[in-house]
Amino acid sequence: MHCAETTRSTRSAQAGATLLAAVLGAALTLSACQTPPPDRRAAQAPAPTPAGPDARHGADADRASAAPGSRRPAVRLPAPQSPRSWGEARQQAARRMVAANPDGTYMDKPPAMLLAIPVMTVDLNGDGSVRNVSVMRYPSQARDTVNLAIAAIHRAAPYGDVSRLPKPWRFNETFLFNGDRKFKPMTLDQP
Numbered sequence: 001m002h003c004a005e006t007t008r009s010t011r012s013a014q015a016g017a018t019l020l021a022a023v024l025g026a027a028l029t030l031s032a033c034q035t036p037p038p039d040r041r042a043a044q045a046p047a048p049t050p051a052g053p054d055a056r057h058g059a060d061a062d063r064a065s066a067a068p069g070s071r072r073p074a075v076r077l078p079a080p081q082s083p084r085s086w087g088e089a090r091q092q093a094a095r096r097m098v099a100a101n102p103d104g105t106y107m108d109k110p111p112a113m114l115l116a117i118p119v120m121t122v123d124l125n126g127d128g129s130v131r132n133v134s135v136m137r138y139p140s141q142a143r144d145t146v147n148l149a150i151a152a153i154h155r156a157a158p159y160g161d162v163s164r165l166p167k168p169w170r171f172n173e174t175f176l177f178n179g180d181r182k183f184k185p186m187t188l189d190q191p
Contacts, residue, residue: 075100080160090171094185096156106182116142116177118149123170126163149175
């Protein structure tokens with residue numbers, strides 16, 4: 001009986017690993033359908049500027065305080081550029097997420113064992129503001145990372161005028177969370 005239980009648990013572990021590989025493969029395939037990244041000058045991340053009480057005003061202050069799950073201090077980002085392609089839009093969005101969440105991100109190589117890998121779909125309005133965020137894939141553990149990812153997306157908005165890009169104005173992002181619950185957008189790991 002012990003051998004049958006061991007075989008069942010081994011099969012279950014293999015099925016879980018196969019499912020994870022399929023999800024990551026699908027995410028990589030979807031991201032490969034995008035156009036090539038822009039030139040290196042545009043690929044530099046904007047420098048985050050801490051926002052003091054006098055630096056935050058208007059819609060920036062409202063957006064920073066209204067972001068779901070926002071517990072981190074607000075960071076003022078420069079105005080986004082209008083992306084010329086969806087590949088450029090995804091790169092700019094990933095850089096803005098990192099810049100807007102300096103205490104919640106890491107930029108080195110992702111660890112071999114990640115805590116969680118939520119995949120989010122971000123629907124935009126033509127001006128680059130967030131219309132809707134939905135979860136494409138919930139992680140099997142550390143499900144609170146979904147809320148961290150949603151808050152990071154809202155904190156980094158707007159993402160630039162996308163009205164000249166083909167509809168739907170939507171992109172997916174995979175969040176690679178390490179054991180410290182810090183994330184790296186998978187887009188930044190792609191060439």
